[in-house]
Amino acid sequence: MAQLMTIARPYAEAVFALAEDANNLAGWSDELANLATISKDPAMIAMIKNPAYTADQIVSVFTDVMGDNLTTEGKSLLNAMAENKRLIALADVAEVFETLKAEAEKRVRATVISARKTTVEQKKKLSAALNAKFDAEVEINYEEDSSLIGGIKIKVGDWAIDGSALSQLNKLGAAIAQ
Template identity: 40%
Template structure:
């Protein structure tokens, strides 16, 4: 996975710079998201990997499938990816583009998992605290997981804050066993 992101990063960065300069970040993000979603479909994935089709045919087919969101620049980008045999990188490119977009907007996606449903006040307090700590606008998504026993696990990018009872018990067990 890390290798894919390493190869995808220059493409994502180049597309992001073009989108930023032209003021079309949202449009590109939407287009890349749709293209990435489509390229992981098994039948299309197989067709895109078929050497019987030329790079231009693959790019055109993908652009046609996603015609509602694919711009002329998007088609040119798809052709460049196809010529370089990089269409399979679209999911990683889309993910990296989203990271560049969030960084540009000084925003961050945060997922938190709690043992119990949090109230609206608790959720707002958590979002405010995280926004202050991370110096970013926080986009929260939440879920509940009773196996945490209590507390919360917060994930954003590479940062994981495990304040769950399950996590604390695991650390305690590790300390006892070592």
């Protein structure tokens, strides 16, 4: 996964620069999301990985599925990635692009994982704290994971806090084992 992100980043940065120059971040966001969806289809993954298919054949499938929703620039991206055998990283290109877009719009995405359902009051406090910490509008995705026992985990990009009871018990177990 990390290797695909490394492959995806230069493509995403190039597309982001192009989209920013054209003032078309939303358009590229939609187009990349559609391309990523196509690239994640199991049949498409098999085709991309199969050396029997040429780059042109694979791009033509994307072109046929996208129809009029594929821009000239989008097709150029597909051609470049196909020629370099990088289409498997297309979903990651879309993900990196969305991260760059969010940064440019002063938005941040966060994931909060808790052992139980988060209450409205807890959500308000978390939102206020994260907005202040990152000096941006934080979009929070809430998830539940009962294996945490209690507490929460917060992930924002590379930044993370693990305040779960499971983490604390694991640390205690490691300290006792020494």
